[in-house]
Amino acid sequence: MQSRLEQLKSILQETYDLEATVYLLNWDKATKMPSGGSDARARQIALLSRLEHEKFTSDEVGRLLEDLTPYADNLGYDHDDAGLIRATKILYDQRRRVPSDFVEEMQAHFAKSFSVWATARPKNDFATVQPYLERNLDLSRQYAEYFAPYDHIADGLLRQRNYGLTTEQVRALFAELRSELVKLLTKITEAEPVDDSFLYGDFPKAKQYDFVKKAITAFGYDWERGRMDDAHHPFATRFSIGDVRITTRASETHLGNGLFATMHEAGHAMYEQGINQAYEPSPLARGTSSGVHESQSRLWENRVGRGKAFWQHFYSELQATFPQLEAVPLDNFYKAINRVKPGLIRVDADEVTYNLHIMLRSDLSIELLDGSLAVKDLPDAWRARYESDLGIIPEDDKDGVMQDVHWYSFHIGGTFEGYSIGNILGAQYYDALLAQHPNIEDDYTQGDFSRLHTWLKDNIWTHGRKYTTRELTQRITGDDISVTPLVNYLNAKFGDIYNL
């Protein structure tokens, strides 16, 4: 049986390295590639994606998994090889449903569609992206069909990426969260507003990056196994546990969003850097789901980066970087970076409205998939939802329906939900951390994040994909997914800031 395990590992090493190569092709496309490279790059990404998919979903892998499953059962649930066989089987059963040619076609479309979107967005030109989005919807529906039978067409897409929840369950969970958020938001809207005028002014990008690099270095982001580049859209990506990169962006006239976006991506990256090195190269050496990934990125961005303890240490450094803040007391600054204000841009949203942005995208994705919404009507539907959910109407499509890269470079359905599920899980995990280390935020006031880093590494990161999201959540919290910790945290934090 050892030799069959070695055979499996040898195939998985190849698919791991092929997948990493696809990520490099994408990273380069987003950060360094000249525009002339775009057509060939689309072909390269599509080809490598197909080769990886063919190899991973081959009959041989299926046979090896069948042979090895009883062996894995005997090893005991927590044995690494058992975890490897189990995680591979889960992926195999999902991915095997999708033909390799379809993967190639879809990836080629995404690469092309991304380039079209990147050029059309600054021009506010929805007409140009519309046929690409329509094609994406066709492809996404076809993709969803591979997961039949289902109760709802979106089920397969949601389930495989997000905690195993069905469309109905996602909607119920989000409805519960939405009703609590709307209550909180109503109270905040009636309270005295927070002043954040001093966050607007002259904030050179290079200085913002200098500052935030110090912050994420203190968090424990390892630069010998990473780097940071400018990009259109902030993201984290990885080519091995030894090479996990982040990209970011910043406004030269506003302080805040650039810093928090960088901390967010560093959170993703530290997760991948923190995986047990022995799991590489194999499917175990990845974060377990987009939900858990977002729980980590949003935790560093919000619980740490938008928390008071962090700034008790770092605010003087920020004031030295931007002397115009010298007249602004820490408490005012803390309130300003947490100002709740319904806005148009998801990635710039405060913690209260953020999930409203996500949930409306989730709803629209599901409506597109089930046919109750047509692509041509999407800009209007977007405006209507922003008006009803956030009370504001986007003036253009650039900051409306063309805002996020997702619909233009991934399939429709299952790609947004992870953010809110991450916020929910992150609050649950943080409660578990506080139960063990009630005074951990005192560390942050000293610029010391090592206990936090170690706790997350030991409890989450190191396991990679050995446990599913649900299993991991059970291990950490003893509980299933629940919105209560997030709601309690938001009510407490913003109750304090707004004197509710």
Next chain:
Amino acid sequence: MQSRLEQLKSILQETYDLEATVYLLNWDKATKMPSGGSDARARQIALLSRLEHEKFTSDEVGRLLEDLTPYADNLGYDHDDAGLIRATKILYDQRRRVPSDFVEEMQAHFAKSFSVWATARPKNDFATVQPYLERNLDLSRQYAEYFAPYDHIADGLLRQRNYGLTTEQVRALFAELRSELVKLLTKITEAEPVDDSFLYGDFPKAKQYDFVKKAITAFGYDWERGRMDDAHHPFATRFSIGDVRITTRASETHLGNGLFATMHEAGHAMYEQGINQAYEPSPLARGTSSGVHESQSRLWENRVGRGKAFWQHFYSELQATFPQLEAVPLDNFYKAINRVKPGLIRVDADEVTYNLHIMLRSDLSIELLDGSLAVKDLPDAWRARYESDLGIIPEDDKDGVMQDVHWYSFHIGGTFEGYSIGNILGAQYYDALLAQHPNIEDDYTQGDFSRLHTWLKDNIWTHGRKYTTRELTQRITGDDISVTPLVNYLNAKFGDIYNL
């Protein structure tokens, strides 16, 4: 027959894109990758190289070529599809000799060996690289054996990359060139020396790059299909005709080498950018050999960049960039950048001694391959050859035997000769250009390189790999390879500079 041609083209598209991906993995390794990524990157490069090699050398390609060869013969020699089938057949017959597993093993070794060299070189630590070099020699000898039968073990390696010349022919050609160069060098050594002291001082890298970017833009390097990055070792690479990148480096205390290295790489890059777009994606869409490639890079570096006409236009711009040159007359500057002085560093060498550097490397490579020199004795052999050929002895291995990346990241044999063959061919091509456009250098004094760019594009670049080096040389010059034009050019240029 059309459907078989389409089948062949479809496979060749995949190998083209796989090869491009290997180049991206290598470019990233040399320019952006954090050190932690090194082990995984070696695996990724090895895997993709094997997959590309397997596909290109498959039985299926062999069968298709066999079926298509009579068809190609009927199309006429200059038909693009005939050229494609012919060029593919040449590559197939060469590459088919080498097993894919061997390619993977060799590429994995090179990737690792490169990283070891990059760390050991600054420490002047030959002992650390020695076992890697020994392993490379084993692999290179094994590789050479795939080209048996041969008169000399280096034959296969030299032939496939360099004009089809055997070891004996390379040695004869180089002996002829060496004897002329030594005569010229002796006269120069006895002449009054040129002053280049003003090239040493404070020359910030960023300013050098700003200047040289203007120069290569004027040459016609297309930035929408390229970019420039800092690297350990200057090189050009390409992921498609639409994405041809250069890397460079510069000393902050010396002006010249950084500029000329950049022009050199731009020469390589313009060749690839200038290939007929219709040839992509296929093996036709590449420069035809390392010799012709170097003929282009060395032409832009030396005939243009180290020529007087170029500086008649660009010197005032350089003086504005580096005001310390305002007191230096153009003529003195021109002589200084052409100062002939035996030195240790190949890439910094003047045009007269450059080929001496190359030829001694060629000799040492051949001796390593045929067993008359052992790796452990290489540092001593290097010093002995520098003393006998250039009259100077390297004080350390860093600027001695560890100077060039080649032995540490390619096989030994056939990788250096292209530079001198390029110098030889470049002089032949330039004579053909001058016969058609006797006053073309007047253009350069106006900063106008469009006629030169167009002539090179029409006569060389556009053809890609459609013609072999020998065919291309025949088409352009009506002649075979010959050292006479290079010798005449060097005698005239340096006779003028040194009043010989």
